[in-house]
Amino acid sequence: AADPAAVAALVQRCAYLPLAVRIAAERVASHPHQTVADLVADLASESDRLELLSAADDDTMAVRAAFSWSYRALEPDAARMFRLLGLHPGPGFCLDAASALAGIPPARAARLLDTLTQAHLLEQSARARFGFHDLLRVYAAEQAAAAEPDHDRAAAVDRLAAWYLHTAVAAGRALTPTRAHHFELPAPPDGVPVEEFGSFGEAFAWCEEESVHFAGIVELARAAGLYEVAWRIAVSLLDFFLIKRPWRVWIDTHEAAVAAAREGGDRLGEGWALINLGEAHRRRGGEPELAEELFTEALRITRMVGDLPQQGWALCGLGYLDHDRGQFSQAATVLEEMLAVDVEAGYTFGQATARVHLGRTYRELGDLDVALAHGQRALEIYQELDDRQAQGFALVPLARTHAKRGELSTALDLCDAALDAYRAALDRWGQADALDERGRLLSLLGKDADAQRCWDEALDLVGDLDQQKADRIRQRQAAG
Structure with missing residues (x-):
């Protein structure tokens, strides 16, 4: 059988x-x-x-x-739409992506998609989302290669890639509106709808929905010679990747971005893509040598091109790796250099991030006053920027510093504030980190049942985002 x-x-x-x-x-x-x-x-x-x-x-x-029976029965505009949809790198797509591919207004695209759905050449999965069966997508791509002139196919890919780039940048701005690293872009090509997001939730939902296509669209742009567009799409998605931690998508997208930047001879793009790729490997764990290699190469490139914020982020990654290895004095040296570089650049977000890491590092070195000063100043900067996720990022280390000073009540209050901030940012890993520390503090106070509930909730949140984090929480539960 x-x-x-x-x-x-x-x-x-x-x-x-x-x-x-x-x-x-x-x-x-x-x-x-x-x-x-x-x-x-x-x-x-x-x-x-x-x-x-x-x-x-x-x-x-x-x-x-x-x-072919269904395809040949289509009127010309619908047949063209069907062919061009075969150029999309994934099985599903939204109305605006289809509109960009065809270079027509969304209302007209919607009518053609409805025609294709009625002909059973597409399926509608949601109000403005459609998809192919795999075999139909292959057939559509064949028809595009056979019937669409090379320049028309290239123009369609150009429009699609531009739509993803502009939408990814818009999503990044909605996710972290106060951060200064979002790209300023020229107007998109004619026929490309401009997407705007009214809230964090809308932008996050778009990223989640489209994440299955991110690596494919970067690779499609790279293959079409759109090197700068390719790496910028990937780099623009960093804030989503930091929140959601979709490891495979993050890594695949940035490996394609590194290749695109190198093929285009774009050292700036190569530096950003290497830093983000190194951050994925560092955060996922298990490959510190690879992360160090990526950060080191990025630092070499960024020093060559003279981009100070980039240098700061490369140094950040290297300093974090030193901290993880227990090399705290070396970490402090590297992170002090990061802070100096970001001060020279006038890059306040980078300065705050350097101070968070310096606070963690000086805490381990036993200099609690310096640790507290760095952590408090980092939190103040993030509050001035009104960046909720970053505030959570500063609050948990600050709580640990207060706890080490014996100020457990203050530390618990800071953990609660961090949890609120991370919940507002839909950051599951951050929530798990705040709950993990809250559980540790409650255990120290003898409130073991409350501590176990915190750790249970943290494990539910962390899921497959960070196996090392999950293992550490389970160890605390067993010991507590």
Whole structure:
């Protein structure tokens, strides 16, 4: 009997289309030495699926032929929309992305998407979101390659990449409106709708919804020679990545960004992409040597181009790694350099971040007065900037410093304030960190049941974001 898991995978490869499943079954039956799992492996490449899912004795029943009947019945504008959607790197897309690809107003795009949905060439998954079956996407891409002139395909990709860049920058501004690292962009090409977000929640929801496409769109832009657009898309998404921590997407997106910047000879872009990639590996844990290599190369490049805020962030990563290794004196030296660089640049957000890390480091060195001064000044800067997530980032280390001074009541109040700040920013890892420290403080006060509840909630929040953090919380629970 066939392996049920392999059968399920085969049906998925066939996009659940009855005709494709029938042809696949006939292929297995006619090849006695080929298993279902073998055919699943053969169908792993999307570009080969339509060829493999052809009935050898009846070409009119090939999946491609079945698709062509619906496609050829379309009026020209709808057929063009179908072809251009095949250039999108993912299985789903929103109305505005389709509008950008076709270079037409969203209202007109909506009518064409409705036509394609009625023809069963698209599926509508939400009010303004649509998607292909995998095989239909391959077919659409084939038709784009066959019927769209090279310059028209290039223009469509240019518009799509520009839409993602402008929307990613708009999302970043909505997520962290007071931070100074958001790019100023020229007006997008004609035919590209401009997205604006009215709230943090709207921007975060867009990022979550589109995150499955981020690496693909960066790679698509890179392959099209849009090198600067490619790396800027990735770098513009950093605030979302810091909050959500989607490790694979973060890493894949920035590996593509590094490649794009290098191919374009853009050292500024390479520096930013390397810093963000190093930060992903540092935060995920398990690869400190790789993170150090990325930060070191970024520091070399940023010193070469003379970008002071970039230098500060590269130094930040290196200082954090020294701290994690217990090399506190070395960490203090590196972080003091970061602070000096950001003071020279007039970059207040970077100065505050340097002070948070210096506070942590001097606490470990036993200089609690210096640690407290750095932590308090960092919090004041973040409050002046009205940056809620950053305030949470400053409050938890500050709580730990007060706790080390024996001021447990003050430390608990700071943890509660941090929890409120992180909740406002939808930062699950930050909430878990605040709850972890709150649990530790309650345990010190002998309130073991309350401490265990904090740690249980922290574990629920941290999930798969940070396995090392989860393990440390479980160790506290076992010891408490």
